[in-house]
Amino acid sequence: MITLVLTMSVRQLLGQRRTLLLLALGLLPVVSAIIYRAGGGGDLTIPEFTAKVVLEAFIVNGALPLTALILGTAAFGNEIEDGTITYLLAKPIARWRILLGKLLAGWGTVALIVLASTVVSVTIMLVGEGGWRLLTGFAVALLAGSLAYTALFALLSLLTSRALLVGLVYAFIWEGVVTNFAPGVQRFSVREYTLGIAEFVADTEEHIFDATLGFTFSVTLVAVVTAAAAALAVRRLSRFELTGDAA
Amino acid sequence: MDSTPTAEVIDVSRWYGNVVAVNGISFTLRPGVTGLLGPNGAGKSTLLHLLAGFLRPSSGEVRVLGEAAFGTPAIYRRVGLVPERESVYPYLTGYQFVLLSARLHSLPDPEAATLRALREVEMTSTADRATGGYSKGMKQRVKIAAALVHEPEVLLLDEPFNGADPRQRLQLMEMLRRMAAEGRTILFSSHILEEVERLGENVLVVVAGRLAASGDFRAIRRLMTDRPHSFTIRSSADRQLAQTLMAEESVFGIELAGGELRVRTNDRAAFVSLAPRAAQATGASLFEVRPEGESLESVFEYLVTR
Numbered sequence: 001m002i003t004l005v006l007t008m009s010v011r012q013l014l015g016q017r018r019t020l021l022l023l024a025l026g027l028l029p030v031v032s033a034i035i036y037r038a039g040g041g042g043d044l045t046i047p048e049f050t051a052k053v054v055l056e057a058f059i060v061n062g063a064l065p066l067t068a069l070i071l072g073t074a075a076f077g078n079e080i081e082d083g084t085i086t087y088l089l090a091k092p093i094a095r096w097r098i099l100l101g102k103l104l105a106g107w108g109t110v111a112l113i114v115l116a117s118t119v120v121s122v123t124i125m126l127v128g129e130g131g132w133r134l135l136t137g138f139a140v141a142l143l144a145g146s147l148a149y150t151a152l153f154a155l156l157s158l159l160t161s162r163a164l165l166v167g168l169v170y171a172f173i174w175e176g177v178v179t180n181f182a183p184g185v186q187r188f189s190v191r192e193y194t195l196g197i198a199e200f201v202a203d204t205e206e207h208i209f210d211a212t213l214g215f216t217f218s219v220t221l222v223a224v225v226t227a228a229a230a231a232l233a234v235r236r237l238s239r240f241e242l243t244g245d246a247a
Numbered sequence: 248m249d250s251t252p253t254a255e256v257i258d259v260s261r262w263y264g265n266v267v268a269v270n271g272i273s274f275t276l277r278p279g280v281t282g283l284l285g286p287n288g289a290g291k292s293t294l295l296h297l298l299a300g301f302l303r304p305s306s307g308e309v310r311v312l313g314e315a316a317f318g319t320p321a322i323y324r325r326v327g328l329v330p331e332r333e334s335v336y337p338y339l340t341g342y343q344f345v346l347l348s349a350r351l352h353s354l355p356d357p358e359a360a361t362l363r364a365l366r367e368v369e370m371t372s373t374a375d376r377a378t379g380g381y382s383k384g385m386k387q388r389v390k391i392a393a394a395l396v397h398e399p400e401v402l403l404l405d406e407p408f409n410g411a412d413p414r415q416r417l418q419l420m421e422m423l424r425r426m427a428a429e430g431r432t433i434l435f436s437s438h439i440l441e442e443v444e445r446l447g448e449n450v451l452v453v454v455a456g457r458l459a460a461s462g463d464f465r466a467i468r469r470l471m472t473d474r475p476h477s478f479t480i481r482s483s484a485d486r487q488l489a490q491t492l493m494a495e496e497s498v499f500g501i502e503l504a505g506g507e508l509r510v511r512t513n514d515r516a517a518f519v520s521l522a523p524r525a526a527q528a529t530g531a532s533l534f535e536v537r538p539e540g541e542s543l544e545s546v547f548e549y550l551v552t553r
Contacts, residue, residue, distance in 0.1 A: 004350055008336075015338050083332035087393065090299065091351040092324045238318060242301040243263060 001093055005101025006108075012078070013071055013109045022067050026117030029058035033124040047134065050125040051209040055138050059118050060145070060194050065171035068110045068146055072153025073163040075106040080157070086242065095237040099154075099230060106150040114142050137202025145194030148222045151229035152190065158236040186212050190225065193218040252277055253401055253432040254298055254316075259307030261293055268293040270456040271307070276401075276434055280427045282443035282464070283436040285453035291436040292331060294453065295405050298434065299328045311401060324352070327399035331406045331436075333386045337379025341370055341389045344378055348393035357396075364392040367422055369415075383410025391419070395426070402426065404435040408442055420446045475499075476515040477539040480508040480522065484531035491525045509539075 013019060036049050044052065079085040088098060122135045152170075156163040175191045186192045192211070196218030199211035213221075252275035261269040269290045276298075285291050296302040297309045300316040300323075309316040312325050335344055345364050349357035365371045368388040373381075378389060387410050395402060402423075408416050423446060427433050437443050443450055443464065450467055452460040460467045482488050485508050489501045492510055497518060500511035512518040515538070526533045 001351070001353065004347075008347065011338065012336070082334040083330060084334050084336060086301065086328060086330045087336075087348065088351070089301070089320075090323050090326075090328045090394075091348075092320050092322075092353075093351060095320065238320075239303070240301070241303060242296050 001097050002101045002104070005088070005093075005098055006105045009075060009102050009105030010109060013074060013105060016074065016078070018070050018074070019109075019113075022063075022070060022113055025063055025066060026113050029054045029063065029117050029121035030124065032058060033121040037124060046125060046129050047131050047204070048208050050122060050131075050134060051204070054121050054125060055118070055134070055198070056195070056209050058121075059114065059138070059142065060191055060198075061176065063117055064110075064114050064142060064145055064194065065149060065175065065191065067113050068106075068149030069153050069164065069167040069171055071110050071113075072106050072150040073157040073167060075102045075150070075154045075157065077157035077161075077163055081161075083242075085240075089237070089240060096234045099234045099237060103151055103154060103230060103233075106154055107147050110146040110150050111143055114146060115139060118142060131204075134202045134204060137198045137200070137204075140201045141194045141196075141198035144197050144219070144222045145190055148190045148193065148225045148229075151226045151233070155229040155233040155236070158233055158240070183212065187217070187221065190222070193222050193225075197222070253312055254434075255308070255310045256294070256298070257308040257310070259297060259304045259309055261297060261302060261305045267456050269297070272453070272456075272458045273307075274451055274458060274461055276432050278427065278430045278432050279448050280423055280433045280435070280446055281449040281451060282446060283434060283451050283453065284440065284443045285436075285438060285459075287438055289438075289453045290456040291438075291453055292405055293456075295328075295403050295434070295436055299326065299403050301328075324397065325400045327394035327397065327402045329387075329390050329394045329402070329404040329407055331409070333383055333390075333410070335378040335381075335386055335390065338377060340375050340377055341365065341381070341385075341392075342374040344389055345374075345392045345396055349396045352397040354397060360396050360398075361392075364396040365389075367395065368392045369418060384412055384415050387411055388415065388419070391422075399431070401432045402434070404433070406437060407435050408437065408439075416442075475511055475513055476518070478510045478512065478518060478522070479535070479537045479539060480510060481506070481534040482508070482526060482531040483534070484529060487529045488526055488531045491529045492522075495521060495525070497521065507535075 033054055076085065079088065118138060119135065122138070126132060126135065153163065153167050156167055160166060175189045179186045179189045179192065192213050195209065195211040196213035196215055199209070200215035254276040256272055256274050258271055258273050259269060260267065260271050272294065283291050283294060293302060297304055298311060298316055300319060303317045311322050314322050316322065339347065342361060342365065346357055346361045349360045354360045362371070365374050368391050370385070370388050370392060373385060378386060381389065387407060391404070391407060407419060411419060423433050423435070435446070448464065449462065450464045451458060452467060480488065485503055489503055489508055492498050493501055497512045497514040498510060499513060502509040522536050523533060
């Protein structure tokens with residue numbers, strides 16, 4: 001049953017026009033890598049440019065939250081909006097199975113797009129240079145980060161019809177701005193968990209990018225955020241009400 | 248026919264903020280076809296959603312097949328829902344859409360159940376086309392096929408005849424009648440009196456969130472027909488015509504104002520032939536005979552205020 005919900009949801013996610021825009025967004029890090037290798041990198045070394053610009057700025061701060069936001073909120077949001085959610089919920093299926101199918105579909109699709117962009121752009125940067133541990137570190141971290149983001153945004157789509165707007169505020173105002181000025185709140189940022197995991201797994205000799213949270217703390221919080229968001233989403237699904245078109 | 252209630256709505260109210268959509272409604276459903284009749288915005292969809300477990304009652308209780316309708320996914324093994332909104336998954340063919348429903352129900356032979364359901368709604372010839380290209384009536388039928396693929400004991404349909412052409416309408420009605428004869432409980436909503444008249448053995452009339460009438464359709468239809476009717480008449484001799492009309496048994500009130508007569512009668516059909524005869528007897532020329540308040544809403548309002 002989970003597989004059925006998963007395959008149906010992947011088809012829905014890949015079939016929407018917004019996913020094509022996300023693929024275009026995934027090309028930005030690739031383009032930046034090509035420009036650097038063509039001689040436009042400025043003062044940064046190859047590892048620094050790869051870590052700070054390609055991975056941190058373009059992928060972790062941009063492509064990852066935006067892709068997860070659009071696909072995570074679409075996991076339920078689109079069906080709630082057009083009413084097709086009733087075809088899924090009017091079935092004798094445990095709600096946790098529906099959530100798990102949707103979550104795996106969202107996570108898989110987000111990870112596929114973000115990792116494809118990451119692998120291609122980092123390969124362009126590091127080919128002939130070495131330092132591949134950086135790619136491994138970020139690949140693992142992006143898998144963890146995309147899981148937490150997707151669960152969070154899927155929950156958001158069950159809580160509010162303005163999930164996209166609320167998610168944008170979280171990803172770009174809270175994580176992008178507020179955490180820079182109020183260091184204590186970094187523990188409430190999926191971006192920081194992602195960087196914490198990346199730094200540990202990549203095990204770079206120099207600190208070529210900044211992670212403020214430790215590995216164990218980051219992994220624990222990814223697990224806690226994902227589990228809590230999933231549990232709340234199951235609860236919400238169990239008490240789902242069709243209030244939009246009441247008459 | 249089994250007389251055990253399959254669904255019970257017990258003193259149920261549902262409100263959205265300050266808006267009361269359903270107000271203290273009680274009724275039971277038994278096997279057979281029941282029509283849920285009411286004007287747009289009366290609370291029909293809210294009632295159907297309450298019965299389908301997609302709304303929690305603000306007060307009262309909704310039970311379907313002995314279980315609380317809200318928060319009990321297991322009831323969907325025995326309940327089918329056809330929502331009013333016409334959205335379907337546009338990238339799926341009709342066959343795939345119904346098959347998905349069969350698989351989500353974990354049916355032992357989903358392919359056979361899909362074909363049977365598609366045959367029921369006469370959609371086998373168009374089942375391999377994407378539902379995104381379907382007409383409104385075709386979408387309606389494929390939604391019904393998906394809702395009955397698991398042969399539910401209770402089938403809830405929200406405005407199922409919307410978009411269907413007259414032939415499809417008759418075919419759907421015949422199908423629902425057949426399912427009811429098999430002992431299933433069918434509840435369908437409609438704002439069209441004739442649809443309910445042709446299909447519903449029993450009827451629930453909902454107006455402004457309240458149950459205005461319920462029971463055998465013929466009795467309610469009689470109530471609707473026998474209600475007082477008003478006509479406005481303009482003639483060349485209003486006073487004389489008023490005198491003649493007052494002598495008639497079916498006329499119980501006449502008002503002369505603003506150069507026209509307002510006549511109240513309790514027999515609409517008789518009055519339509521009576522008015523010209525009275526005019527002829529009086530020697531008056533009739534310029535206009537206009538019935539008033541014949542909208543469905545006014546009929547419903549009458550039922551509420553009685």
